Amino acid sequence: MVLSPVPLPDAELRFDPHWLGPVEADALLEGLQAQVPWSVHRIRIFGRDVDSPRLSCWIGDPQAHYRYSGADFAPHPWPAPLQPIRERLQETLGVRFNSVLANQYRDGRDAMGWHSDDEPELGPEPVIASISLGATRRFALKHRRQPERALALELPHGSLLVMSGATQRNYRHALPRTTRPLGVRINLTFRRILSR
Numbered sequence: 001m002v003l004s005p006v007p008l009p010d011a012e013l014r015f016d017p018h019w020l021g022p023v024e025a026d027a028l029l030e031g032l033q034a035q036v037p038w039s040v041h042r043i044r045i046f047g048r049d050v051d052s053p054r055l056s057c058w059i060g061d062p063q064a065h066y067r068y069s070g071a072d073f074a075p076h077p078w079p080a081p082l083q084p085i086r087e088r089l090q091e092t093l094g095v096r097f098n099s100v101l102a103n104q105y106r107d108g109r110d111a112m113g114w115h116s117d118d119e120p121e122l123g124p125e126p127v128i129a130s131i132s133l134g135a136t137r138r139f140a141l142k143h144r145r146q147p148e149r150a151l152a153l154e155l156p157h158g159s160l161l162v163m164s165g166a167t168q169r170n171y172r173h174a175l176p177r178t179t180r181p182l183g184v185r186i187n188l189t190f191r192r193i194l195s196r
């Protein structure tokens with residue numbers, strides 16, 4: 001209910017651990033598990049095509065194509081449960097999002113490696129709004145040039161993390177694997193793809 005700044009040099013982070021109430025968050029998690037056409041994306045790592053260790057879906061307005069890790073993704077249309085969330089985010093942040101990358105981490109073995117969301121079609125200082133549902137997982141940030149500048153945030157069910165300003169330029173982030181027995185987690189990163 002309150003987006004508070006998270007202090008981190010050379011970055012701009014805001015966090016609300018309870019942006020969605022538990023009932024709303026439960027309903028959204030269930031709705032997305034059932035209604036999103038999940039698949040394993042092929043990604044390129046060190047010049048090799050591999051299955052990414054999670055389920056994903058690129059969702060957005062028809063023109064919002066997204067290229068990353070050597071692949072071009074045409075957007076799936078918005079599933080009904082995401083429409084009110086998109087509108088509420090736009091009201092909260094004053095940003096018009098036209099797309100969202102949905103990721104489903106089936107258990108602690110599913111993960112996301114170190115990267116920045118710095119594709120050219122996001123523009124130089126993208127606002128990325130990240131909603132987490134289900135199991136709490138650790139989200140790690142590390143400065144590109146000063147690795148002692150690092151931060152780990154636990155992202156609980158219903159939380160909202162907003163990354164903006166120079167965050168993508170100066171930091172990488174990751175969702176590490178864990179051996180803890182954990183249930184499913186869904187993460188939504190709302191983005192604005194600029195037209196070419």
Ligand SMILES: O=C(O)CCC(=O)C(=O)O
Pocket residue numbers: 101103112117130139155173174175187189
């Ligand atoms: O699952 C997360 O919290 C991170 C997802 C992420 O970094 C991305 O979708 O680019």
Ligand SMILES: [Fe+2]
Pocket residue numbers: 115116117173
């Ligand atoms: Fe990311």
